[in-house]
Amino acid sequence: MLEIKGLTRRFGDTTAVDGVSFDVRDGILTGFVGGNGAGKTTTMRMVMGVLGIDGGEVRWRGRPVTAQDQRRFGYMPEERGLYPKQRVLDQLVYLAQLKGMEAAVARGAAQEHLERFGLDGRAGDRLQELSLGNQQKVQVVAALLHRPTALILDEPFSGLDPTAVDSMADMLREHASTGVPVLFSSHQLDLVERLCDRLVILSRGRVVASGGADELRSRGPVRYRLSLDRDAGWVREVRGIHVVDVDGRTALVEVLEEGAEQAVLREAAGRGAVHEFAPVRPALADIYREVAA
Amino acid sequence: MTTTLTPPQTSVTDEPVAGRAAWTLVARREVVVKLTDRAFVIGTVVTLVLIAAFMGWQAWSAERTSTYTVAATSADRAMADRLASSATGIDDKVEVGVDPVADDAAARALVTSGDADAWLHRVDGGWVLTSDTESQDDLTRVTQEVVRQATLEQQAGELGTSVERLEAGSRVTTSLLTGDAEKAGLAQGVAFAFAFLFYIATLTFGITLANSVVEEKQSRIVEIIATSIPVRQLLIGKIVGNSVLAIAQMVLYAGVGLVGLSLTPYASLVTAVSGPVVWFLVFFVAGFVALAALWAVAGALASRTEEVQSTATPLTMLVMAVFFGSLFLDGTAKVVASYVPPFSAVLMPTRVLEGTAQWWEAVVALAVLVAAAVLVLRVAERLYRRALLQTSGKLSMKQAWVAPE
Incomplete structure (x- = not known):
């Protein structure tokens, strides 16, 4: 379980994230909801160690998270970007190798994931030759490939067509079902409602509600x-x-x-x-x- | 969607990458990407072809022998024959044949028609070499020498002495207190070639490195990489990858140049140059690595590709200063600068080649350069790490230094 406890981050005079606390439980999908500028991305970047923390802490399996732990998480940053000019399969293998996977194993896993997204024919193409939606699928594959111990995905569904949303959702559920905590942000509420077991609502840097979907509705x-x-x-x-x-x-x-x-x-x-x-x-x-x- | 996934704990080792030297993966990617980049490959091949063509032209023009036909009447025949027989002894690229003519008019006609290149004839107080529209420099030089020698011999005979006696004690040769003349000329050429290669390599590969850093930053893939491996490994991998490429390219260029040189009459220089080339390479590597670290910082300070030009300006100036310093510095300034990094990267091996620096001077300068490279790497690592994940516009060095992580 990933525990976020009182996370705070200031940029100059503005407090972007203000004492945010919630849990991302093992084996279920947790949706992270909030408008633009609510602090979702800042929180996720702090969880991944990409951004420094001004206050609070992130705990993983009951102790403070280490860089070593974070390296085994899967992460999809807010703005998409892999190497535009590199071939799809090559860069997936490269990123998986950086995560410690053997090249041959990574190659097989990448091909399998691309197939599931219907992208097996595009493995040899340069990333920039793919449509934005397809680039996004590749981006998600990059986060999943190394069988991460936790998944932190910033807006994984934005820009996907309904079919791709379904296959992405299936894939996330599958990963969650192996006992992995999955946190993803979105501002598509209907989607979050349909997919998530739990959700955390953020507004102006604070958690305004969190819990199971039914629990929240009953309020x-x-x-x-x-x-x-x-x-x-x-x-x-x-x-x-x-x-x-x-x-x-x-x-x-x-x-x-x-x-x-x-x-x-x-x-x-x-x-x-x-x-x-x-x-x-x-x-x-x-x-x-x-x-x- | 029936694929079942095994629990994640089994697929990644407990020590994912830290123990496996992730920088080698990064370095390998840098090299592979560049080697599969069509523009880079074409640029390298074109440069090689140009070097080979230049060397080939040099070799061809050096080997070319010019054959001249000189018209002469019977009165001047003796001098013309002497010219024909001794021309090649004076200049091995010049051959002269004699075309005997009946009179001056016939000689003029032969030159005008182009059947003869020149007409050699005696006038009061000397000889004249008449050509049609332009004089032939090589032929003129050889003729001057032959005529001078013949005249001297004749007049020495009349005076009852010899040419050797007349010329005794008139020879002027040059010598240098420090170094030797042949080396100095050679050193100048080789030093220029290496200063130029260093300038081109640091500039082109530096800009490549800065761009590859900012591209990763701009696309945010750096966030994925920075959460996979330590940022230091990324920096080292990028520096190593680009240094290997730069050095390999320089060795390739220098190699083709040396092979070309061995095919020209300057072949004897190849052995003379090969030794000092090792010094140049050693200094090149240390200097290049120090500068490469700074180029990586220049890339990290920018947020978008367009900003690299301005964040890299101080560095571009420094690289130009090294190049022009190596050309124009002289005397004490040159000696002092040959210890100061990054100027020492070019100036010290130049001094070794000239013979104006002792071996221990080179060792001291190299030690200073390597120490500077290590220091720059440490500073660069902090700047790079802190600037890399700042995405709100261009940063100054100072901002990056104090930026929170």
Whole structure:
């Protein structure tokens, strides 16, 4: 497990990351969410040891992380870039060798990964001859190739088409399933919601929410959708709820006092047929807007 | 998507790279990338062809023998025959044949038509060599010598003495208190050649190195590398890779030059030059490595390729100063500068070649140069490490020195 404890980084007078703490647990995907300038990249660079730390610490398997540990992590930096003029396979092998892999083993592993991304025909091409999306896939392969002990990926999904997003997600899940903690940043909330077991929401350098996706959603207001066979205007009279919206025969209500939704249901059943009465789970986007506001 | 992955702990050794000298991987990549770069290969081949062509032209023009036909009437025939028989003895590139003519008009006609190169005839107080539109320098020189010798012999005979007696004691030769004349001339040529090679190599490979550093920085691949191996290994690998390339290229050029030289009449110089070349190479390596470390820093101080030109300006000036210093420094200034790195890289081997420096002077200068190279490497490593991951624009040396890591 990777523990981030009170990480702080200042650039001049601005505090880019301010006492950020969260865990990246083994075997699951942790999504790192936040707007531009929230401090995601700065945090990841500190975790990788690329950027100095002004305060706090990073712990790996229960002790302070060392450069030796960090070298066995897989990392994909924010701005993409491998060697534009070097051939795809050659540079993957080179980077894996720097991580301590044997050339022959690296070559085989690189070919296997390229195949999974449908890039096996491009192994001999120069990187700059590939589309940006394909370059990004190569970039991710570079981070995964040496079977890292942890994965830190800055915006791995940006710029990928839906098919590539799926194969990337599969690959990340697979790596996580071997017991590896995976942290990736994104501002595509729907994607994070779909993929992640846990997420950390960052805003202006601080963690504003973190936990499992369901856990975070349950923190949101509890709402029920009501659909009747006649006008639903009467809900405005019920106590203990807040009426978010009434539109003819349907209504959306927020429960203010526990149990008030049962009163609504009884009243509705007494007045006629109830077509629908269901809790509405807030989308992560709503939670995000609320906590990051 | 059914591939199963083994647990990561088994695929990477516990001591990933630190123990395996990652710099060799970096150095190898630098070399391979350059050797597969078409522009580099073409540039090297073109330069080699130029050197070979120059040497070939030298050899061909040195070997070429010019044959002249000289017209002479029967009155001047004796002198013309003497010219023909002794020309080659005076200048082995000149051969002279005689074309006897009946009278002056016939001689003029022969020269005008181009069948004869010149007409040798006697006038009051001397001889005239008449050509059609331009005089032939080689033929003129040889004729002057032959006529002078013949005249001297004749007049010495009339005076009852000999040419040797007339000329006795008139010879002037030169000698030097320090070094010797033949070496001095040779030293000048070789020193210029090496100063020029050093200048070209440090400049071209320096800029290549600075660019390769900033390219890695600009594309952020340096973040991946810096999280894979210690930055020091990256710096060493880049310096070694580029130094190997530079030295190999210089050896190739110098080798082709020496082989070419051995085919010219200056072949005897090859052995004279080969010894001092070793000194030049040793100083070249130490000087190049010290400068290469600075070029790496120049690259690291920039954030984008376009900024390298300005971060490398002080270095470009230094390299030019070394080159021009080696050409124009003289006397005490030259002796002092031959101990001062990086000037010593060119000036000390030059002095050894001239014979104006003792062997221990070279050893001292080399020790100073190597010490300076080590010091520069240490300073450069700190600057490089700190500047490498700063991506917000151009840095000054001072900013890089105090930058947090």
